[in-house]
Amino acid sequence: MLRRAHARGAGRSHPLSGRLTRDMRNFLPLRSTLLLVLMAPVAMARGRDPNVWSAYVRGRPDEWVRRLNVTPEAVTVLRFQQPCDREGTKILGWEGRFEPVECAGKKVLVEPLQALDPEDRFLMVVKLADGTEVPFTLMRATKKEGEWPDQQVNVFIEPDTHESLQKDLEETRKREEALSEVVERRYREDTADHALAKLLVTGDIKQTALVQREKWVLKGRSARIVARVYGGKTKAAVLFTVTNRDPSKPWSLAEARLRAMRPGEDQSPPFLFGEARPFALRADCDEIAPGETGSIAVVVDRNAFHTETGLVKTLALEIYRQDGLLDTHVVLDRRLLRE
Structure with a gap:
């Protein structure tokens, strides 16, 4: 039965x-605005694992502003090679949409109070101790590839240092591994x-x-x-x-x-x-x-x-x-x- x-x-x-x-x-968790020449974001793992990548600052001022995908479900941390200037670091028009941007030594913390609308764009400028200003555009994070929440961004103002080159090599290897996984998964799913x-x-x-x-x-x-x-x-x-x-x-x-x-x-x-x-x-x-x-x-x-x-x-x-x-x-x- x-x-x-x-x-x-x-x-x-x-x-x-x-x-x-x-x-x-x-x-069962410088006073000029510099161009950000970037490597593609590196997903450390699938699902809920952190999205960590590095930005390398080169080029002419005001040529490109890097976007950050942010969410109220996680704090986005920017890590620099020198301390940031608390007074000069700000988000324009942030009132009621973000927690006050925080400078903690060489780190900048960004946390939205609520999910951003798809069309929302907020300009954030990080000013460093030597007067360098680095711009970012804050946007809504999604689950789509390339729009995952940015949880940590390592920003290198001197991109040819040993530390940055080592980081670049590590991330290149991770991207290769991620691409190999995508190819293998698509093959399995055919x-x-x-x-x-x-x-x-x-x-x-x-x-x-x-x-x-x-x-x-x-x-x-x-x-x-x-x-x-x-x-x-x-x-x-x-x-x-x-x-x-x-x-x-x-x-x-x-x-x-x-x-x-x-x-x-x-x-x-x-x-x-x-x-x-x-x-x-x-x-x-x-x-x-x-x-x-x-x-x-x-x-x-x-x-x-x-x-x-x-x-x-x-x-x-x-x-x-x-x-x-x-x-x-x-x-x-x-x-x-x-x-």
Whole structure:
């Protein structure tokens, strides 16, 4: 006899359906203006890890002002080779939008009081102890590549020093590694399952052989999530439709995990010890603005149920949002697959 899953306000579960819980728990941080000649920002790692890069000041005055992507969720730190001048360092028109800009020795701290609007631009000038003025334009940070929040910027006024050259070499190596990861990831994602996930996330379900088995609705404090569970001859899939209910903060996917469940294992998340299984994922946007809706599709091949220890009956799919919290999970039964 098949066990049925229940969720408050969701109705009765289909015996072949996935399971969606309401559990949202924490799973586990000179006097002239100089041209900035810059290296591209270096993402230290994926997800929520710091975005650290270096700026090298060269060239004619007023030729280019470097932009900084800032967010109220993190303090942006500028590090210089000499102390800054507190009186001469300022943001123009900052009142009510930023904390007062702080000079702490060789560091400058920038913190918005609220998320900036997409069209917002604020000019900040950092004055150093020798009279050098370095300009920046403060803009809204997003999850898009090239617009990630800048958490630390190392500014070199003398770009040919040993320290700056060493830093340049380190960042060049990191950029090469990051580009290699991008190429490898795109190669891995050039699969039929990723193409199928793309059809789901764009609403072209009729172009697939998948059949919807169940639909669940989760209403949390930060998001309303609708999960549609699909079955097919050799595939199972879940389409998450996420509506951001937070009045000010964007919602984004930090990580999705798929693990094999052991017989008799408690079906409450998080699932820590099961064998990680492969899946394909596609999303229609990098982040979901307050009040907006986005989609995430996950496709699982029947081979994912074949582990090193043998065939398993169920797989646990977990969805973690940008702050590291587990937003929801779905338990996929092997009987979703029509042989």
